[in-house]
Amino acid sequence: MDRENRSKSISSPMKHELLAPGGATALADSEQARRAVQRVAGMGACAVNVSLACAFWGQWRVVPIIVSVGLVLTLFNTLAVDWLSRRLSSLGVDAVRMGANAIGVCIVGIATQWHVLLWVFVPYNMFWSFGVGRWIRLRMVLYLGVVNTVALLTGASFSIALAFSLIGAIGYVVSERRVEMLRGAMVQLENAHHEMRRMHERALKQEHLSSLGLLAAGVAHEINNPMSFVTSNVGSLLRDLKEEKALPEVMREYVDDVLPATLDGIRRVNSIVADLRRFSGGGVDRNMDYDFNAEVEMGLRLAQVQLGHVQVEKELGEVGRVVGHPRQIVQVLVNLMVNAGQATAPGGRVRITTRREGEQVLVAVRDTGAGMSEETKRRLFEPFFTTKPPGEGVGLGLSVAYGIVRAHGGHIDVESELGKGTVFTLALPRVAPVARV
Structure with a gap:
């Protein structure tokens, strides 16, 4: 060359x-x-x-x-x-x-x-x-x-000059075409190399997420055991106090307000632990039938800590049951809800809606946060791209979410404007394809 x-x-x-x-x-x-x-x-x-x-x-x-x-x-x-x-x-x-x-x-x-x-x-x-x-x-x-x-x-000699000039011209044209073929092959090799790197990065992310899932499952199991004793003991105490005939007035407040509120809090902790165990636990790699809105509710409970400073609104339409991988869908929803909470100032709103359009299920996560620039939107799903401060994010969440949604045969739409908030809309088929990436 x-x-x-x-x-x-x-x-x-x-x-x-x-x-x-x-x-x-x-x-x-x-x-x-x-x-x-x-x-x-x-x-x-x-x-x-x-x-x-x-x-x-x-x-x-x-x-x-x-x-x-x-x-x-x-x-x-x-x-x-x-x-x-x-x-x-x-x-x-x-x-x-x-x-x-x-x-x-x-x-x-x-x-x-x-x-x-x-x-x-x-x-x-x-x-x-x-x-x-x-x-x-x-x-x-x-x-x-x-x-x-x-x-x-x-x-x-004119004939000799013509003969060798033709040889040179034809040889050059053949060489030119060969260079074009080699250049095309190099482009294909380069694309294949990038695809292998992308698959390798995805494998590393999946391995990382699997490790985090195992860790979360272990933590949830350790929390679940002492919470079982707490639930049983507080429930027994409340029942015994209710049966007590000569209960002092000072204890009446505990029976009527304190202990019932404590049991509600304990049930909420138990619910979160159960959700965490189901979310982080393993499962079969085939599609399964599940209640979509129930998984949205589960995602809300898991993301509640990051949403405590904002007003959460939900409007869950008649979606029904769908076929896919509920654990992965919850992972996507939790990521979007957490991002919405982190992007929204105290007193703002995060709204989650679901609805069905034909054979598609649509779920939207809307916030009233800071919004995104056009440059940020263009790079939003790139691996390791993040706008968060160092130590608060590595830029994998949305990249993984994008891969999961694509593997389910769906897509993610993003609408955002600086100072006016962001809307992520997931469109998923009611029956996900069998093959997954």
């Missing part, structure tokens, strides 16, 4: 691979490959020059010209081109190189009366400078035009 195409490849997405850790090695390898091609090209040019010198051996007026021009062009192509490449653009350097080679061919051609061996250089130079782009094609046309014009004006 010529310098122009090498420059294009480095300015493409592959540049990031070259400049990533280990990129210096990649650049060094590229430079070594270029020098290796130069050595091979130089050996080919030397072989043609030696053959031409042997054909004219004894004609001592011609042989020194062949040898001198060959040496000058060899030094120019190996040393001067490197010097020029540090001062000119790749297009300019290749234009200078092609011009020098054209001049050399014309000088030797006039000296040898355009011997057939000399014409080998015409397609050879075109093969050595293959590439893609209209400027490269124009350079090839000018090269052929100059060489053929000088050749025909100084007595060259």
Whole structure:
């Protein structure tokens, strides 16, 4: 590949691979490959020059010209081109190189009366400078035009000039198509590489979430045991006090208000622990039938701590039962509710609504928070992108939520404006596809 195409490849997405850790090695390898091609090209040019010198051996007026021009062009192509490449653009350097080679061919051609061996250089130079782009094609046309014009004006055979020019032109077109095919293959490899990296990141996130789920399940189990004793003991105490005939007035308040309120709080803790255990527990990887609104209620209970400073409103429509992975859907809903709570100032509102449209279930999480800029919305679902302060988020929540919703055959719509809040709307099919990502 010529310098122009090498420059294009480095300015493409592959540049990031070259400049990533280990990129210096990649650049060094590229430079070594270029020098290796130069050595091979130089050996080919030397072989043609030696053959031409042997054909004219004894004609001592011609042989020194062949040898001198060959040496000058060899030094120019190996040393001067490197010097020029540090001062000119790749297009300019290749234009200078092609011009020098054209001049050399014309000088030797006039000296040898355009011997057939000399014409080998015409397609050879075109093969050595293959590439893609209209400027490269124009350079090839000018090269052929100059060489053929000088050749025909100084007595060259028209048929030989035409034959080798056709060989060069056809060979260049074939090389150009081959470069395009290789470039397409490189793009496909690059896309496959990015896809593998994305799958690897998703696997790491899933492993991280699984570890957190196991930890949450263990914590919930440890909380559940002492809470069972607390529930039983407080309930027994309340029953005994109610049955007491001569209960002092000071204890009546405990029977009527304090202990019932305490039991309500204990039941709420037990409910949250049960939700946490079900949310973090394992399960089969196949779809299952579940009550969608019940899972929304569960998500609200799990996110309640993050919503304590705002007014929570809910409007759950007649959705019915759906088929999918309830634990994953709750994970998405909890993430959206927590984000809404964190984005909303005390006294604001977070509203959760569900409804059914045909064979789709729609759930919306709306807040009256700070809203998002267009730049934030564009990058919202990128892994590790977060607007939260360090230590408060790693930017995986919405990325994972997006993957889960896509795996369920649904999509997420986002409406947001700075200072006017945000609305996340999940559209999910009532029956999720069997295959999951």
